[in-house]
Amino acid sequence: MDFDLIVIGAGPGGYVTAIRASQLGLKTAIIEREALGGICLNWGCIPTKALLKSGEVYEQLSHLADYGIKIEGRSYDFAKVVERSRGVAKQLSSGVAFLMKKHKIEVIDGTATLQKASPAPKVVVALKAGGARTLQAKNVILATGARARTIPQIGLEPDGEFIWTYREAMVPKACPKSLLVIGSGAIGIEFASFYRALGAEVTVIEALDRILPVEDEEVSVAARKAFEKRGLKFRVGAKVTKLSKTKTGVSIALEAAGKAETLEAERAIVAVGISGNVENLGLEALGVAVDRGHVVIDTHCATNVPGLYAIGDVAGPPWLAHKASHEGVHCVEHIAGLKPNGLTAPIPGCTYAQPQVASVGLTEAAAKAAGHEVKVGRFPFRVNGKAIAAGETEGFVKTVFDAKTGALLGAHMIGGEVTEMIQGFAIAMTLEATEADLMATVFPHPTMSEAMHESVLDAFGQVLHL
Numbered sequence: 200m201d202f203d204l205i206v207i208g209a210g211p212g213g214y215v216t217a218i219r220a221s222q223l224g225l226k227t228a229i230i231e232r233e234a235l236g237g238i239c240l241n242w243g244c245i246p247t248k249a250l251l252k253s254g255e256v257y258e259q260l261s262h263l264a265d266y267g268i269k270i271e272g273r274s275y276d277f278a279k280v281v282e283r284s285r286g287v288a289k290q291l292s293s294g295v296a297f298l299m300k301k302h303k304i305e306v307i308d309g310t311a312t313l314q315k316a317s318p319a320p321k322v323v324v325a326l327k328a329g330g331a332r333t334l335q336a337k338n339v340i341l342a343t344g345a346r347a348r349t350i351p352q353i354g355l356e357p358d359g360e361f362i363w364t365y366r367e368a369m370v371p372k373a374c375p376k377s378l379l380v381i382g383s384g385a386i387g388i389e390f391a392s393f394y395r396a397l398g399a400e401v402t403v404i405e406a407l408d409r410i411l412p413v414e415d416e417e418v419s420v421a422a423r424k425a426f427e428k429r430g431l432k433f434r435v436g437a438k439v440t441k442l443s444k445t446k447t448g449v450s451i452a453l454e455a456a457g458k459a460e461t462l463e464a465e466r467a468i469v470a471v472g473i474s475g476n477v478e479n480l481g482l483e484a485l486g487v488a489v490d491r492g493h494v495v496i497d498t499h500c501a502t503n504v505p506g507l508y509a510i511g512d513v514a515g516p517p518w519l520a521h522k523a524s525h526e527g528v529h530c531v532e533h534i535a536g537l538k539p540n541g542l543t544a545p546i547p548g549c550t551y552a553q554p555q556v557a558s559v560g561l562t563e564a565a566a567k568a569a570g571h572e573v574k575v576g577r578f579p580f581r582v583n584g585k586a587i588a589a590g591e592t593e594g595f596v597k598t599v600f601d602a603k604t605g606a607l608l609g610a611h612m613i614g615g616e617v618t619e620m621i622q623g624f625a626i627a628m629t630l631e632a633t634e635a636d637l638m639a640t641v642f643p644h645p646t647m648s649e650a651m652h653e654s655v656l657d658a659f660g661q662v663l664h665l
């Protein structure tokens with residue numbers, strides 16, 4: 200037996216799993232075909248936040264007069280903006296290499312495939328350096344992640360120049376003058392926000408009837424208004440029928456309210472979802488159950504094949520880094536016989552646009568659909584002292600409670616730095632807090648987080664500052 204555990208894929212799912220495995224005394228190897236840190240550190244969470252920070256700083260410069268500060272003109276060096284983002288990604292990827300070494304995890308650079316064996320499938324690695332290694336472990340965890348979903352039949356696939364997925368959108372040579380973004384989920388909205396902040400004319404096309412469709416409807420409405428104020432344009436309820444290249448850019452044919460229409464721009468970003476990396480792994484020969492592009496797992500992330508587990512993006516939504524890590528830790532603790540708690544903790548979701556959006560748990564509509572009688576509280580930042588002092592009065596906090604038990608079912612926020620605040624409600628939900636616990640919690644003054652407290656008070660008719 201070469202290892203106790205082999206992890207395939209070194210994204211936030213795989214590398215965190217490997218560290219936890221090493222802490223638990225398992226002899227562990229991790230196989231990565233591209234770069235340590237996966238999509239998250241190299242092409243996703245981290246480099247987008249670096250780009251967005253540049254956009255945010257640049258946008259803020261146009262509001263300095265509001266703070267009594269004068270500057271003459273403003274400009275940016277686009278190549279430097281992108282270079283900074285790549286530097287941040289590289290720094291974090293090197294950090295993962297350090298962590299692997301520290302935890303004595305063997306990193307194998309290459310592409311893994313699986314072959315039938317016992318007690319777990321054999322792992323054959325085509326090494327980057329040439330040659331191959333065949334390895335046997337007691338258990339194997341698939342953490343191969345996902346990639347941008349493409350729909351070639353209607354032209355929704357990158358050409359590397361005019362039509363981008365997140366990969367091309369992350370490292371463009373120049374900021375396009377005009378941009379069409381197909382899809383208004385977190386990835387589409389974040390790129391739209393970044394390019395708009397740097398001056399591009401951006402139109403976001405969404406097939407459903409509202410943007411950020413997984414968010415609470417009130418948040419979607421407020422987000423659209425806030426983004427439109429910054430010059431973003433939206434076409435909702437619009438179905439793209441064809442995306443094609445023109446001599447100078449792209450052309451999109453769409454159908455909205457029964458009418459056909461064409462939009463043109465210099466570039467397009469396809470952000471219509473995610474497909475799991477399930478191909479070329481040997482899953483078919485092993486008989487691994489796969490459903491709509493994702494490996495099917497049980498409550499401990501086990502597949503239907505003994506000794507083979509799957510975590511993170513390859514195992515299905517929500518496609519989030521913290522979900523991948525959380526599943527990985529749970530899975531490896533289960534393998535080590537620790538009997539971890541079930542995978543029931545609520546998973547927060549964030550969109551790092553201007554303003555930010557963050558949520559955890561059920562939307563009001565989902566809570567009602569699940570049969571809850573609800574009490575709903577809201578508190579706007581426009582009457583929050585810190586928000587007024589900071590000049591960040593956009594947005595609100597909304598909380599949804601079960602009217603009978605007082606259990607917090609969901610929290611939804613839009614505004615400055617709400618992605619840093621949502622964790623308060625995530626902890627509350629994980630600890631099964633009720634309205635009484637939240638009301639009895641002391642929030643520091645002055646902070647934007649006081650709006651969280653007030654939203655809870657509002658749900659039970661005790662709001663103080665409204």
Ligand SMILES: Cc1cc2nc3c(=O)[nH]c(=O)nc-3n(C[C@H](O)[C@H](O)[C@H](O)COP(=O)(O)OP(=O)(O)OC[C@H]3O[C@@H](n4cnc5c(N)ncnc54)[C@H](O)[C@@H]3O)c2cc1C
Pocket residue numbers: 207208209210211212213230231232233234235236237238239240242243244245247309310311312342343344345365386476480510511512513518519520521522523
């Ligand atoms: C633009 C963008 C922004 C995002 N922003 C956020 C955010 O702000 N917050 C958030 O939580 N999530 C965000 N995400 C999602 C997040 O990146 C993913 O949910 C996360 O990376 C999933 O982790 P993972 O470990 O499952 O897979 P991945 O990070 O995809 O890692 C999988 C790894 O497996 C490797 N691999 C695949 N097949 C093989 C093989 N056969 N052999 C060897 N190696 C293999 C791949 O090369 C890859 O490195 C964003 C995604 C994108 C695209």
